[in-house]
Amino acid sequence: xxxxxxxSLRVKPGSTVEVSKHDTRATFGWDKDEAKAELQxxxxxxxxxxxxxxxxxxxxxxxxxxxxxAAGKDGTVRGILSGLNPAGVSVTSFKAPGGRETQHDxxxxxxxxxxxxxxxxxxxxxxxxxxxxxxxxxxxxxxVWRKRYDQIVAFERLLHDEGTRVVKVFLxxxxxxxxxxxxxxxxxxxxxxxxxEGDLEDRKLWPQxxxxxxxxxxxxxxxxAPWYVVPADRNWVRNxxxxxxxxxxxxxxxxxxxxxxxDPASIVIE
Ligand code: AMP
Ligand code: MG
Numbered sequence: 132x133x134x135x136x137x138x139s140l141r142v143k144p145g146s147t148v149e150v151s152k153h154d155t156r157a158t159f160g161w162d163k164d165e166a167k168a169e170l171q172x173x174x175x176x177x178x179x180x181x182x183x184x185x186x187x188x189x190x191x192x193x194x195x196x197x198x199x200x201a202a203g204k205d206g207t208v209r210g211i212l213s214g215l216n217p218a219g220v221s222v223t224s225f226k227a228p229g230g231r232e233t234q235h236d237x238x239x240x241x242x243x244x245x246x247x248x249x250x251x252x253x254x255x256x257x258x259x260x261x262x263x264x265x266x267x268x269x270x271x272x273x274x275v276w277r278k279r280y281d282q283i284v285a286f287e288r289l290l291h292d293e294g295t296r297v298v299k300v301f302l303x304x305x306x307x308x309x310x311x312x313x314x315x316x317x318x319x320x321x322x323x324x325x326x327x328e329g330d331l332e333d334r335k336l337w338p339q340x341x342x343x344x345x346x347x348x349x350x351x352x353x354x355x356a357p358w359y360v361v362p363a364d365r366n367w368v369r370n371x372x373x374x375x376x377x378x379x380x381x382x383x384x385x386x387x388x389x390x391x392x393x394d395p396a397s398i399v400i401e
Contacts, residue, residue: 198302
């Protein structure tokens with residue numbers, strides 16, 4: 132069931148995706164309370180595999196999360212990483228580059244924070260911003276961003292070849308649901324800090340962003356670093372789907388606790 136579901140959400144290499152044609156409110160027949168309970172089970176299984184990954188200490192996982200504002204990137208991080216050993220996880224949130232970052236190529240700051248062997252790294256936004264917001268807002272000329280799809284595929288291939296499993300999720304929220312969440316953010320003093328007026332500028336460019344997402348997902352979903360389009364209008368569906376993707380990735384890697392280098396029978400602990 133899960134395999135079939137995840138397979139249906141995966142962007143097949145070489146295919147052309149139109150995210151606006153995907154259902155953002157899908158529930159896959161799940162019940163909210165059951166899905167929340169299942170999430171805890173999935174996270175518990177991720178935790179077991181994460182410990183093995185850490186013990187094995189030769190490979191890593193990179194989960195890239197991309198989405199429009201208020202789609203739930205932060206909520207996904209919290210929902211699926213709570214319950215894991217923090218020592219084995221790193222989360223990096225990418226903002227607009229500043230300082231030294233602007234003095235280098237766009238992948239420089241990314242490679243540096245790619246997950247260390249034995250760990251799971253999560254990117255909240257990523258190098259994809261360099262073909263998304265950068266493209267939509269004309270921060271660099273088309274001749275520059277157009278080359279980046281191939282560069283990103285090559286970069287992710289390098290990570291893969293060197294032992295990092297790369298998996299990427301696009302949290303697909305509808306424009307209506309984003310409006311509702313923005314209203315909630317503005318109305319709630321504890322959430323207001325999350326809202327910036329610039330978010331409305333991006334919202335006005337919704338069609339251009341969707342076009343940029345379509346291009347990014349279509350051009351960079353590969354066998355070694357697939358994209359998944361995750362319905363994100365319902366937080367509980369979104370969290371469970373992303374958790375299942377992470378679990379399936381770890382199960383496929385099947386990390387192993389290394390063979391003992393000691394003979395337990397020879398050890399005397401006084
Ligand atoms: P948020 O994730 O909502 O806190 O906002 C981070 C902001 O940084 C977003 O508006 C992104 O578009 C922006 N950002 C992230 N990476 C880049 C980049 N490489 N170039 C320009 N803006 C970026
Ligand atoms: Mg924002």
